[in-house]
Amino acid sequence: MMRVVDKLLLFLYSIVIGVISVILVCLGFNWLRIEMAADALREIYQRDAVSITVGVIGIVLFLMSLRFFYVSLARGAANSQSIDQRTEFGDIRISMETIENLALKAAAKGKGIKDLRARVRASDEGLEIILRAVIDGEHAIPALTEEIQRVVKTHIEDITGIPVMNVAVFVANVIQTNTIKSRVE
Numbered sequence: 001m002m003r004v005v006d007k008l009l010l011f012l013y014s015i016v017i018g019v020i021s022v023i024l025v026c027l028g029f030n031w032l033r034i035e036m037a038a039d040a041l042r043e044i045y046q047r048d049a050v051s052i053t054v055g056v057i058g059i060v061l062f063l064m065s066l067r068f069f070y071v072s073l074a075r076g077a078a079n080s081q082s083i084d085q086r087t088e089f090g091d092i093r094i095s096m097e098t099i100e101n102l103a104l105k106a107a108a109k110g111k112g113i114k115d116l117r118a119r120v121r122a123s124d125e126g127l128e129i130i131l132r133a134v135i136d137g138e139h140a141i142p143a144l145t146e147e148i149q150r151v152v153k154t155h156i157e158d159i160t161g162i163p164v165m166n167v168a169v170f171v172a173n174v175i176q177t178n179t180i181k182s183r184v185e
Contacts, residue, residue, distance in 0.1 A: 009068075012064075081096045083099070083127075083162055096120050099120045099129075099156060101118075102156055103118040104118050105155070106151050106156070110148050110151065112138055113133055113134075113135055113144070114135060114136055114175045115133065116132070117132040118132075119132075126162065126163035127156065127162055127165065128164075129153075129156065130168045130170065131148065131168065131169045131170065132172050133148070133171055136175055145171065
């Protein structure tokens with residue numbers, strides 16, 4: 001919802017800034033006579049309603065500028081979720097998306113798995129990996145999920161060097177296999 005509001009505010013803000021820039025260009029190249037600009041300013045100062053309207057518009061534009069400044073800082077931090085490590089040679093940043101893809105790659109090697117999704121959360125103790133799986137129903141679920149947990153934990157720790165504290169597997173569904181036997185007469 002906030003994205004829609006931010007987009008609407010940005011649209012209105014860009015229109016107002018566009019109008020102001022056109023007026024400034026016209027003034028800069030003397031396409032507007034100075035008398036016209038002076039008459040417009042006198043009109044603003046003489047009429048209370050126009051003066052109040054211009055003041056309110058100025059306040060709204062200032063608040064919109066503050067909002068966009070805040071959003072630009074907040075979204076930049078949110079988009080760069082990663083695990084940071086320091087080595088003797090420098091810094092290493094591994095994105096959460098990379099860790100999710102590594103978990104999916106490791107889990108997909110198991111037999112009986114048809115669809116996978118992964119989510120990774122980081123804490124001070126290590127990573128928590130949540131896998132959502134659709135299975136074929138031909139393999140024992142406890143053995144299958146235990147194998148997935150072991151393989152994913154080992155793979156992530158070996159590849160990234162980050163400890164994995166928990167691998168949770170949620171079996172979301174079982175795929176129905178369509179076995180159609182052909183009949184020969």
